[in-house]
Structure formats: structure tokens, C-alpha cells
Amino acid sequence: MALTGPAEKNPSTTGGMSAYQISSPVSGLSQVMDGSPGSLPSPQQLTEEASRKRELRLMKNREAARECRRKKKEYVKCLENRVAVLEKQNKTLIEELKALKDLYCHKTE
DNA sequence: CTTTCTATTCGTCAGTCGAC
């Protein structure tokens, strides 16, 4: 399933990513910038850096979504187990009540 | 087979929340 990579949505059509700007330097990434200290990065380097940051953000979010779904599945499974246990318990209690009622009826006769 | 419908899975975006 989904063997072919998903078509990347054009950010410009969804209003960009203003709510998810990353401005802090990520360790390691800045190392790729040109080696001359003190010189400003060219526009080309800036877009490459932005692109790398975006890829990193997408990768992290991808992983986060996987983990989120895994946890949700686990949670649902737990709930289902609990339902099964409670249903069983309820059944037992109903049987018990029935038996006690019978006992009580025969006593009063 | 082929087509259509439905369910599932995945990646992405956008919004929220807590930590700093």
C-alpha cells in the first residue's frame, strides 16, 4: 500500500506554513553552509537550508503521526478488552442475582 | 475480467498545549 510516494501538496495552496516556522538552528544542518566564517549565505544557500528544514520537519511529523496512530490503536484495544471484561462481570452478577432471588422466593413459600 | 464501492493506511497541514 502506498508504495508510490504521496504527491506532495503545494504549500502555497494551503496558506503556507506560517504556524510552523522553524527559526532556531538545527544542530548539524548549519554545517553544510559554506565554510567561510563571517560571510552571509547566498539566496541559493538560504533556500537549500529552508528546504532541508522542511524535509526534516516532514520526516519528524511523519514519525509522530505513525506513533500517534499506534498509541491510538493500543488505546482502543485496551478499551475493547475492558468492555469484554465488564460484560463478563455483568453477566456473572446477573446470574448471581437471579440465583439469590430464587433462593429468597423458595424461602418465603 | 472490469467496474464500482467501501474500508484502511499513510503523509501532510493546521491547531493546541506545555516547557523553556
Place this chain on the structure above:
DNA sequence: GTCGACTGACGAATAGAAAG
């Protein structure tokens, strides 16, 4: 304020079932 992590919502891709 800003950041990273988390998660609901959405659309696309895919699988499998049902109908013709």
C-alpha cells in the same frame, strides 16, 4: 513569544468485496 510534540482532519493511494 518561540519551540517541539501531539493529534484531528483531510485527501490520495491501495486493497478487497460485491455486482455486472
